[in-house]
Amino acid sequence: MASKIVPIVEKIMDANEQIAAVNQKILDDHNVFAINIMASPGSGKTSVILKTIEALRGKLRIGVIEGDTAPVTIDADKIIAAGMPAVQINTGGNCHLDAVMLNRGLEQMDLNEIDLLIVENVGNLICPAGFALGTHANVVIASIPEGDDKPYKYPNIYRGLEVLLINKIDLLPYINFNMDYFRQGVEILNPGLTTFEMSCRTGEGVQAWADWLYAKTKRS
């Protein structure tokens, strides 16, 4: 027997990224603009999606793919109740969606019937950041009660995103949240990032975000 060193230098996430590219091609072929929403549990992902659907009703046809760790259809049911098609992907306990899972979700969604696809990732600030899905824009929702130190503690999720939504700003008077400190952390990691402050409860700021999304979808 002989020993031999085989040089490789292959990215560990390469296989996922190749399938993500396939997903993007499928979306592009159907003229669908897709976003991947990542956030902690309880930041308001589903509420933001419902508010977005409301703000864009009659303007865009929206489909939603819900990533959940358990086969609980609470989120998908809310989307369907709002009159939009929803597909639930059960990750089987996995902490994130990956490109293969989204690929299976795309098969179940009639892409000819939608203009915008919203993917709700599993509530988690760490794992989803490592797995490209093939969507066109990554969106992170931060919420005031989570605290102003999150960009410093979870830098990865703040780096690979195109839009940041800061939700629950109606709670600012009640919570010790230093917006300048929070925004400085974001600016270090992602200079000039498009950011919208909003409250799903009061509706403040929702329209500006919906307008941005509408413009992006129409341009694609």
Add this chain to the structure above:
Amino acid sequence: MHELSVTENILQIALKHGLQAGAKSVTDVHLVIGALSSIVDDSVQFYWDMVTENTICEKAQLHFTRIPAKMKCQNCQQEFSIDNGPQPCPSCGSINLRVSQGEEFWVESIEIQKEE
């Protein structure tokens, strides 16, 4: 955690290159992992022992080369560690920074045994 998916990817890469090179077995796998990857070495090792069972990678040793995360100031060019989280440039206070290292995440090489 997502170490299981990552470990399966590492196995696929090691198997593909090992078989291409005519390996009877893979004895060592060298990984280069930047600090920004949020991967726990011990977890990867734990899953590795599971997923390699009955493959040519069974009993292969994993080696981790860890690359610390650093940022470089675009204003004064100072490079500094961000192991304790991102921060303004310690020299000039600028927040115009770029990550200069720590994103590495690849299989660098494998060591194999093959028939003479």
